[in-house]
Amino acid sequence: MSLLRIEGLNLAIHDYAILHDVSITVDPGQIVGVIGESGSGKSMTALAVMQLLPEGARATGRFVLDGRDVLQASEADLCGMRGRVMGMVFQEPMTALNPIQTIGDQVAETILVHERVSRAEARDRARQALARVELPEDRFPLTRYPHELSGGQRQRVVIAMAIALRPKLLIADEPTTALDVTTQAQILKLLKRLVQEDGMGLLMISHDLAVVADMADHLVIMRHGRVVEAGPCPDLFHRMQHPYSKALLAASTHQPDRAAQPQDTPLLQVRGVIRDYATSRKGIWGKPGSFRAVNDVSFSIRRGESLGLVGESGCGKSTLTRAILGLEEVQAGEILLDGQPVFTGHKPNRAVRRRMQVVFQDPYGSFNPRHRVERLITEPFHLLDAPPQGAARDAAIAEALDSVGLTADDRHKYIHEFSGGQRQRIAIARALIIKPDLIILDEAVSALDVSIRAQILDLLADLGDRLGLTYLFISHDLSVVRQVTDRVLVMQAGRIVEQGETAAIFDAPAHLYTQQLLSATPRLPDMTDA
Amino acid sequence: MLHYVLKRLVSLVISLAVASLVIFLAIEVVPGDPAAYMLGMNAQADTLAALREQLGLNGSIPERYLSWVTGMLQGDFGTSYTYRTPVAEMIGERLWISLPLALYALTLSTLIAFPAGVWAASRRGSVVDMGVMGVTQLGVAIPNFWFAMLMVLVFAINLRWFSAGGFAGWEQGFLAGMKSLTLPAIALALPQASILTRVMRSSLLDTLSEEFIRTARAKGLTRRQVLWRHALRNAMIPVLTIIGMQFSFLMAGAIIIENVFFLPGLGRLVFQSISARDLIVVESVVMLLVFAVILVNFAVDVAYAAVDPRLRGRR
Numbered sequence: 144m145s146l147l148r149i150e151g152l153n154l155a156i157h158d159y160a161i162l163h164d165v166s167i168t169v170d171p172g173q174i175v176g177v178i179g180e181s182g183s184g185k186s187m188t189a190l191a192v193m194q195l196l197p198e199g200a201r202a203t204g205r206f207v208l209d210g211r212d213v214l215q216a217s218e219a220d221l222c223g224m225r226g227r228v229m230g231m232v233f234q235e236p237m238t239a240l241n242p243i244q245t246i247g248d249q250v251a252e253t254i255l256v257h258e259r260v261s262r263a264e265a266r267d268r269a270r271q272a273l274a275r276v277e278l279p280e281d282r283f284p285l286t287r288y289p290h291e292l293s294g295g296q297r298q299r300v301v302i303a304m305a306i307a308l309r310p311k312l313l314i315a316d317e318p319t320t321a322l323d324v325t326t327q328a329q330i331l332k333l334l335k336r337l338v339q340e341d342g343m344g345l346l347m348i349s350h351d352l353a354v355v356a357d358m359a360d361h362l363v364i365m366r367h368g369r370v371v372e373a374g375p376c377p378d379l380f381h382r383m384q385h386p387y388s389k390a391l392l393a394a395s396t397h398q399p400d401r402a403a404q405p406q407d408t409p410l411l412q413v414r415g416v417i418r419d420y421a422t423s424r425k426g427i428w429g430k431p432g433s434f435r436a437v438n439d440v441s442f443s444i445r446r447g448e449s450l451g452l453v454g455e456s457g458c459g460k461s462t463l464t465r466a467i468l469g470l471e472e473v474q475a476g477e478i479l480l481d482g483q484p485v486f487t488g489h490k491p492n493r494a495v496r497r498r499m500q501v502v503f504q505d506p507y508g509s510f511n512p513r514h515r516v517e518r519l520i521t522e523p524f525h526l527l528d529a530p531p532q533g534a535a536r537d538a539a540i541a542e543a544l545d546s547v548g549l550t551a552d553d554r555h556k557y558i559h560e561f562s563g564g565q566r567q568r569i570a571i572a573r574a575l576i577i578k579p580d581l582i583i584l585d586e587a588v589s590a591l592d593v594s595i596r597a598q599i600l601d602l603l604a605d606l607g608d609r610l611g612l613t614y615l616f617i618s619h620d621l622s623v624v625r626q627v628t629d630r631v632l633v634m635q636a637g638r639i640v641e642q643g644e645t646a647a648i649f650d651a652p653a654h655l656y657t658q659q660l661l662s663a664t665p666r667l668p669d670m671t672d673a
Numbered sequence: 674m675l676h677y678v679l680k681r682l683v684s685l686v687i688s689l690a691v692a693s694l695v696i697f698l699a700i701e702v703v704p705g706d707p708a709a710y711m712l713g714m715n716a717q718a719d720t721l722a723a724l725r726e727q728l729g730l731n732g733s734i735p736e737r738y739l740s741w742v743t744g745m746l747q748g749d750f751g752t753s754y755t756y757r758t759p760v761a762e763m764i765g766e767r768l769w770i771s772l773p774l775a776l777y778a779l780t781l782s783t784l785i786a787f788p789a790g791v792w793a794a795s796r797r798g799s800v801v802d803m804g805v806m807g808v809t810q811l812g813v814a815i816p817n818f819w820f821a822m823l824m825v826l827v828f829a830i831n832l833r834w835f836s837a838g839g840f841a842g843w844e845q846g847f848l849a850g851m852k853s854l855t856l857p858a859i860a861l862a863l864p865q866a867s868i869l870t871r872v873m874r875s876s877l878l879d880t881l882s883e884e885f886i887r888t889a890r891a892k893g894l895t896r897r898q899v900l901w902r903h904a905l906r907n908a909m910i911p912v913l914t915i916i917g918m919q920f921s922f923l924m925a926g927a928i929i930i931e932n933v934f935f936l937p938g939l940g941r942l943v944f945q946s947i948s949a950r951d952l953i954v955v956e957s958v959v960m961l962l963v964f965a966v967i968l969v970n971f972a973v974d975v976a977y978a979a980v981d982p983r984l985r986g987r988r
Contacts, residue, residue: 195887195890195891219895222893222894222895223893224893225891225893226891226892226893227893230891230892231891233884233887233888233891238883238884238885239884239885240885240888241885241888241889241903242885242907242981242983243906243907243980243981243982243983244903252889252894252902256892256893256894256898257893288982288983290982290983301888304888304892305891305892
């Protein structure tokens, strides 16, 4: 008998239909992966199982968990089931824990809510649960607070809370999306182990086809609130029927065509750059400490080249980006664009600054929501000594919008009127408007759905060919870096540990850290033998 | 934690030193000769000289500052020019009214605001919530002296439950003293409670929409349990900030209410000594109020750390 059987689930929030006729089953010990892009309804499906839906939501259909109809259960019954029969792990470990309670208390709470046991016994069992998620007490005492743990460790605490009572069903909603690739691999391994040990069913929700392909026994593909295709994994990859499934798979492995060949002249040269940060002083009269975020980094980018920079969070990628853009002064070394320093004296060099632009990850957060597109994309004009006026300005705006696939009329709109992908196009238009030589893409496609990401990557490749642009492509996502760069730098703890041709490094990584990164990267099943 | 408290203590001492210097300069140095100011335009030269002698104005500015500060540290605030009594004594008497009044009003406002804020937040959008929001809107809008006069009219003149003003004196017993402070405390507490209720409600609603609340619900906690065990303490930081600010305001800002109820408190003392150009008293009372504000801020900072482990620093 199935552990969880969802049949014909319909869900509406204030009469706005979210899910249509969704049917999913999960057996004990089975991992079911639910895949979909934003708005596909995958997270709502998970919340519907937990019955933790937003206000105004109404669900209909049949919904049987462990022999009980969840939709018919009272709120008191549901409270009794949550945490005991079904547990849930969320996407964002940084905010999923109560910041002012110790991890021991938070894990013990799961037990205390459901069972009449003493505090001491609950703590004892919390200790065991934390040990099961590989947070042994000698290194991670129960008295730790969440802010004293890393993102991966916090996610382990969340998992410990969810599995403390050995529930029959675990729901994991994008459990590794916010984590680095090596941490992701560890968490996925942990989840797999717990499923095997407890014979638990796991409903795992993700936007990342490769993550789920590695994990799941059964795959469900969702779009616009409907299940478009489902089947056993990995067989499903070889016999996908639905055009959307095929498109999703194609987009995940999309390789943009790039015609331009890099020239031999270097455009950007970074030599022996060191960037130190002051840290808080030790004691009231102590000296401030210092932290070396970028340590003796040297590399160069040739004109027309696309260079990748990969590394995990905290490795110094963003600090290096700010130094290249001349936003912060470096403590040693030099950064030259076409032979000109980005920093002269203690001031950024505007003549160099106007020749490079940056596109950030969050397409919404990097725009002022109260300005029109016209004003947003002309922001870089302040770098020019004589910004274009009147007709010349209009022409520049029209050209920039046109080159990213938008129309000149979009200039009068506000940023909230655009979708995520369109916003990123506007961010690119803003970078293009002063015709820079170098564009730094700082996780520029990381927040986008795979199909949108494929379009943006195509756009960037096309622009690179047409305008002779040079890209510095910074990302934690190794598969994307592999698809779009000529050469790649691997950064760890402030140092470049390996650099070389992208294909060569991905095929035969020399440095141990690069090898770890690559082996941790989830892979889609090899389609060539299909 | 100890490190954090020590750090706050150092900042408290520095703030006090800077504040005393600013007060000294603003009152004794910048306006010119204090004696001439206190005596007015038509003062005789020999009276002026006598007052200067009496106020110790003949030394250099650093000497005068040091002697003022060391005097205060020993409890000597000088002698009031108009009342001819030691300022310390006057402040002491007044403090025994103003401090209980402030604490009384603060207690009332907190006792009203906590349940009301929690109640409104837990039933967001309901009639209860709308009612609480409406009443607090009125509470913020109504001037407290008008409300005070209204209460005098109803409870003192018509019902004769309380006296219309004045202070019975603590020698009449604790209850009698508290009784004379009750109407003023309610008048002071009304706007404070309204503000605090609104802060409590919105802070709690913000916290309830945080992700760790959803995690707690996924563990099987009921809405009520989540509210009491997880949301409330997390919602306290903005509430503590407002309570600290309100206490400072109540210490110094009760001038109008003290006048309405003829209470001989600190606010009235400041008011009277400014009118009488008694700079010695003004200077000391202002310093005392600054001291109270800084002390309360210190207490609030320590309370933050008690609530939030992130402020205590890493172990």
